[in-house]
Structure formats: C-alpha cells, structure tokens
Amino acid sequence: MIQKSTFKMLIFMVLLTACGASPTPSEPTPDVAAVRTSAASTVVAQFTLTAAVFTPVLPPPSTNTSAPEATETAAPTQPVVAEVTNAEGTTIALCDKYSWDVNTVDVNYKDNSAVAPGESFTKTWLIKNIGSCPWGEGYKLVFSYGEKMSGEAVPLTAAIAPGQEVEVSVTFKAPDLAGTYFSSWTMQNDKGIPFLGNDNKSLYIQIVVQ
Numbered sequence: 001m002i003q004k005s006t007f008k009m010l011i012f013m014v015l016l017t018a019c020g021a022s023p024t025p026s027e028p029t030p031d032v033a034a035v036r037t038s039a040a041s042t043v044v045a046q047f048t049l050t051a052a053v054f055t056p057v058l059p060p061p062s063t064n065t066s067a068p069e070a071t072e073t074a075a076p077t078q079p080v081v082a083e084v085t086n087a088e089g090t091t092i093a094l095c096d097k098y099s100w101d102v103n104t105v106d107v108n109y110k111d112n113s114a115v116a117p118g119e120s121f122t123k124t125w126l127i128k129n130i131g132s133c134p135w136g137e138g139y140k141l142v143f144s145y146g147e148k149m150s151g152e153a154v155p156l157t158a159a160i161a162p163g164q165e166v167e168v169s170v171t172f173k174a175p176d177l178a179g180t181y182f183s184s185w186t187m188q189n190d191k192g193i194p195f196l197g198n199d200n201k202s203l204y205i206q207i208v209v210q
Contacts, residue, residue: 082130093132096195098187100127105203107167115174115207122154123205124169127187127197135160138190141168144202146183149173153185174209182206 082097107124115121129135139160141153154169170185186202188194196202 095131095133096187096189096193097129097131098127098195098197099130100125100197100203109205109207111206112180112208115209117174117176117178117209119174120171121174122169122171124167125203126165126167127203128165129160129162131195132162133189134162135166135187136190140188141170141185141203142188142194144184144186144194146204147175147181149175149181149183151183151185168203170205172205174207178209180206180208 082094082099083091085091104126107126109115109121109123135156136159139156143151150173151170154171156166156168160166168187170183172183175181182204183206184202184204186194186196
C-alpha cells in the first residue's frame with residue numbers, strides 16, 4: 001500500500017514538473033519600422049559612398065599666363081610696274097610707262113564738252129606712273145596728233161614715284177570756228193623720248209566749239 005502511494009506520488013511529481021517547466025524562449029518579433037529605417041540608412045550611405053567615388057575632382061586653375069603671340073608685320077606693298085619681253089626672251093621692267101582708269105581719267109572737260117569760240121581753258125587728266133623709274137625734272141606732256149589748239153603742257157610740280165598717281169594738264173585755246181576738235185597728247189621723259197599709256201595709247205581731248 002505504501003509502495004503504491006509512493007509510486008503515485010512520483011508520477012504526480014513528474015507530471016507536475018513537466019507542466020510547470022518554463023517554455024523555451026522564442027525569438028522576439030522584429031520592429032518593422034526599425035528595420036525599414038535601418039535599410040533606408042544603409043541605402044543612403046551606399047549612395048553617398050558611390051557619389052564620393054565617382055564625383056570627378058577638377059584640377060586647380062592654372063596660374064601660368066602664356067605670352068601673347070607675336071603679330072607679323074606686313075611687308076610694304078611694292079607697286080606693280082609694267083614689263084616687256086626683250087629679244088632674248090627675258091622679261092624686264094619698263095622704265096617709263098603710265099596708265100589710267102577710264103572712270104577717273106578725265107578730271108574735267110569730258111568728251112564733247114562745249115567750249116565757246118576762242119575760249120582759253122585747261123584740260124586735266126589723272127594718270128598713274130606704272131614704270132620702274134620716277135618722273136622728275138624734264139618729264140612732261142607733249143603733243144602727239146590732231147588739232148594742237150595752241151596747247152601748252154603744264155610742268156610737273158613734284159617728282160612722281162612708281163605707283164603714284166598725278167594730275168597732268170594742258171592749256172588750250174579753242175578755235176574760232178564752230179565744230180568738233182580732237183587733240184592727242186602723251187608723256188615724254190627727261191631724254192626727250194615720248195612713251196605711251198594703256199594699250200600703247202595716248203591721252204586725248206575732244207571738244208565741241210559752239
């Protein structure tokens with residue numbers, strides 16, 4: 001009887017121990033808000049590191065000042081002079097030659113200008129020295145052909161260098177009879193040798209006396 005009671009008591013104690021034992025602690029439930037905050041912080045930190053890696057670092061501005069390039073000085077333009085080929089086939093510059101622009105050659109008394117009978121007047125042309133020699137003392141206009149009309153050349157007042165333009169003039173007296181009159185003149189050098197202008201032509205004037 002005592003043994004049965006003891007046996008029952010042991011069984012009761014075992015059952016009591018099994019029922020009263022503390023349950024195995026389980027893992028705590030994670031805080032969702034805290035997890036999201038932590039993840040966001042991690043992403044921001046990674047972006048910050050990435051930006052730091054890939055942001056280019058510009059070099060400091062250079063303080064060296066380069067010297068300005070030297071400007072080339074244009075050489076003075078040489079005047080274009082008339083040339084001719086001699087018998088040996090060599091091209092040489094002409095000493096005495098002149099030219100004119102058809103738009104400006106007649107400074108006054110253009111073709112067929114009206115002049116009164118017996119009137120004195122001065123005709124002026126604008127020409128250019130295109131020879132290689134300057135025109136000095138002894139260079140002047142001389143009568144070539146046509147009606148001279150008492151023409152007298154006006155002397156040059158200064159030396160004319162190659163490439164330089166100059167106005168040359170002749171004083172005339174118109175004939176007493178009405179009509180059209182033509183007079184041709186050309187340049188002559190200091191040796192008394194005449195020389196021609198454009199296309200080996202001379203200067204001229206044509207007036208109408210009326």
